[in-house]
Amino acid sequence: MIGAAIAVTAAILLMATLVGASGLSPGAVLAELADALPLVHVDSGLSAQQHAILWQIRLPRVVLGALVGATLAVAGAAYQGVFRNPLADPYLLGVSSGAGLGATVMIIAGASGAGMGSLGVPVAAFAGGIVAVAATYLLGRSVGGGRGEVVIILAGVAVAAFANAAQTFVQQRYQDTLQSVYSWLLGRLSTDGWSDVTLVLPYVAVTIVVILLFRRTLDVMSVGDVEAASLGIRPARVRLLLVAVATLGTAAVVSVSGLIGFVGIVVPHAVRLVAGPGHRLLLPLSVLAGAAFLVLADVVARTVLSPAELPIGVVTAAIGAPFFLVVLRRGRGMQ
Amino acid sequence: MLRILAFVAALLLGGALAACGSGAGDPGGGAGASGTAGASGTAGAPASPEDAPQRIVSLSPSATEILYAVGAGDQVVAVDDQSNFPQGVPTTDLSGYTPNLEAVLGYQPDLVVFSDDDGDLASGLDKVGVPYLKLPAPGDIEGAYEQFAQVGVVTGHADQAHELVGAVRGQISAAIDTAGGAGQGLSYFHELDPTLYTVTSESFIGQIYSLFGLENIADSASAAGAYPQLQSEFVVSANPDLIFLADAEPGGESAASVAQRPGWAGVTAVRDGQVYALDDDTTSRWGPRIGELAQHIAQVLADRPGT
Numbered sequence: 001m002i003g004a005a006i007a008v009t010a011a012i013l014l015m016a017t018l019v020g021a022s023g024l025s026p027g028a029v030l031a032e033l034a035d036a037l038p039l040v041h042v043d044s045g046l047s048a049q050q051h052a053i054l055w056q057i058r059l060p061r062v063v064l065g066a067l068v069g070a071t072l073a074v075a076g077a078a079y080q081g082v083f084r085n086p087l088a089d090p091y092l093l094g095v096s097s098g099a100g101l102g103a104t105v106m107i108i109a110g111a112s113g114a115g116m117g118s119l120g121v122p123v124a125a126f127a128g129g130i131v132a133v134a135a136t137y138l139l140g141r142s143v144g145g146g147r148g149e150v151v152i153i154l155a156g157v158a159v160a161a162f163a164n165a166a167q168t169f170v171q172q173r174y175q176d177t178l179q180s181v182y183s184w185l186l187g188r189l190s191t192d193g194w195s196d197v198t199l200v201l202p203y204v205a206v207t208i209v210v211i212l213l214f215r216r217t218l219d220v221m222s223v224g225d226v227e228a229a230s231l232g233i234r235p236a237r238v239r240l241l242l243v244a245v246a247t248l249g250t251a252a253v254v255s256v257s258g259l260i261g262f263v264g265i266v267v268p269h270a271v272r273l274v275a276g277p278g279h280r281l282l283l284p285l286s287v288l289a290g291a292a293f294l295v296l297a298d299v300v301a302r303t304v305l306s307p308a309e310l311p312i313g314v315v316t317a318a319i320g321a322p323f324f325l326v327v328l329r330r331g332r333g334m335q
Numbered sequence: 336m337l338r339i340l341a342f343v344a345a346l347l348l349g350g351a352l353a354a355c356g357s358g359a360g361d362p363g364g365g366a367g368a369s370g371t372a373g374a375s376g377t378a379g380a381p382a383s384p385e386d387a388p389q390r391i392v393s394l395s396p397s398a399t400e401i402l403y404a405v406g407a408g409d410q411v412v413a414v415d416d417q418s419n420f421p422q423g424v425p426t427t428d429l430s431g432y433t434p435n436l437e438a439v440l441g442y443q444p445d446l447v448v449f450s451d452d453d454g455d456l457a458s459g460l461d462k463v464g465v466p467y468l469k470l471p472a473p474g475d476i477e478g479a480y481e482q483f484a485q486v487g488v489v490t491g492h493a494d495q496a497h498e499l500v501g502a503v504r505g506q507i508s509a510a511i512d513t514a515g516g517a518g519q520g521l522s523y524f525h526e527l528d529p530t531l532y533t534v535t536s537e538s539f540i541g542q543i544y545s546l547f548g549l550e551n552i553a554d555s556a557s558a559a560g561a562y563p564q565l566q567s568e569f570v571v572s573a574n575p576d577l578i579f580l581a582d583a584e585p586g587g588e589s590a591a592s593v594a595q596r597p598g599w600a601g602v603t604a605v606r607d608g609q610v611y612a613l614d615d616d617t618t619s620r621w622g623p624r625i626g627e628l629a630q631h632i633a634q635v636l637a638d639r640p641g642t
Contacts (some may be wrong), residue, residue: 020566020568021566021568021569021572022566022568022569022571022572023572024572048601049571049572049574049598049601049602050572052571052597052598052600052601053568053571053572053598056597056598057567057568057571057597057598058568060597172430172432172433178432183528183530183532183564188530190530190531190566190567192596192597193596193597193598194597302566305556305558305559305563306556306566306569307555307556307565307566307569307573308556308558308559308563308564308565308566309531309563309564309565309566310559311564
């Protein structure tokens, strides 16, 4: 099953690399890609400019889309497993809202001359995401007493609402930056080439690897904390670690891509309906399906209004919501 | 109980005020200590020069520039927080984006000028009987001239507004003469922000470029409206001859930062040093300084190597 998923995901990435607004012929792109393989020499006939378009603009965008999608999806699946709540996702826990607040503040500071350069917004978004999820966790712990998981979700809703309110307030005060804040909020996978990819790659790798390492543990924990403890697992520690890692990854990708909703909740649910609830399949398949889903969404964003862009956050919501309903229907039929 | 009574009284009073405001025949004028125009709704021409509004509040930078250019500057008592031209305008913390009716009324205006009305400012002003003028972004340059004339008429400076229109027309045609056809056949990209939002020729700014015969690479994206967001790979493959940066405010984009974008170094405009920073304000306002923008573009075209 995982082998088939890898093949499908790879095919989607390849297809996405062949599509674009600059009129490169798919044949030439294929030749160019083949030429990059070791021991293969093909003359693609691309000009220097077309070469730059493919290697510096389009390919990094496809790769970034895959990394962002994979991380959002696997983080969503991990949150859902940890909190034993199918609604848990980076949005509900406040990570995205906190990151949004951080980014907004930094965009405004940058506009008023603080001059952190292009790194300032990702760093601030990252910090905002971490602070928000820490607040969610601490609030949930202190208010919740023994009823951990549900209260943490509710605390996340409160933190997210507060961060959104603070962000709107700040935005209202500095309206000449509305445009840049707005385009960040809608999500975008573009224009910084490989630097964004290399920026997030370490975080993405750590997030995916650590979460996948805990796939069996999450299965045991889904039976119950007492049973897990009897097998030598310390559920509280595992929870804290996984939440921290999922947050790290989410904040890192959101900080370069902006807010892209729906991936963290749609993808794991779709995977669960096909592959069942077991984390041993759910987590790796979520990585692959998340990558494929977001890259596909970006293909839509790049082609519908081409050569103009459609914000990718709009696409993920627009195709995510109906897709989700279809999957739910199918799932009910199967049971 | 007292509270409820007070509330009912306030409602009744508000209703009476609204009735008073919409009563067009009210001779004394319902608003303004100066006793000028009392009718609410869109302001018209004053009956006599003495009836011209004397306490104007402007909530739009473009409107502020027009008001001063037609000679109504002495009548302006407050402008919004974005209005910064000409020097010495009475800038306040009033917001033109989210106008607050009470804050505006605090300046006891006898005319309020604004560009957009999402917050029901107009209906609020109607209720209290303060006349207003709505000046939304015009679709074309003629629309801007019409607004100059309208501001002139309403503020009692019709003749000066007429002269202003003539002067700006003259500036723009002089600019076209300066360029002397140097723009014919050249393509350009007008950048609004680093995420590649831009304008098409359908927009007000795009029309000014069209006057010089310049071709807008964004026109093939006009299905996405007059202000589309372009894909980076499209801009590179469209290979514009000129790039104009309307996001070059301090700390913003520059020829150097554009050259560093992945794949952009090979674009003709970047390679030939044809990336120009424009004044952020003159490229976003439809006031009298559109003539200056036209002259700037003309200068760029005239100074190009090989022309």
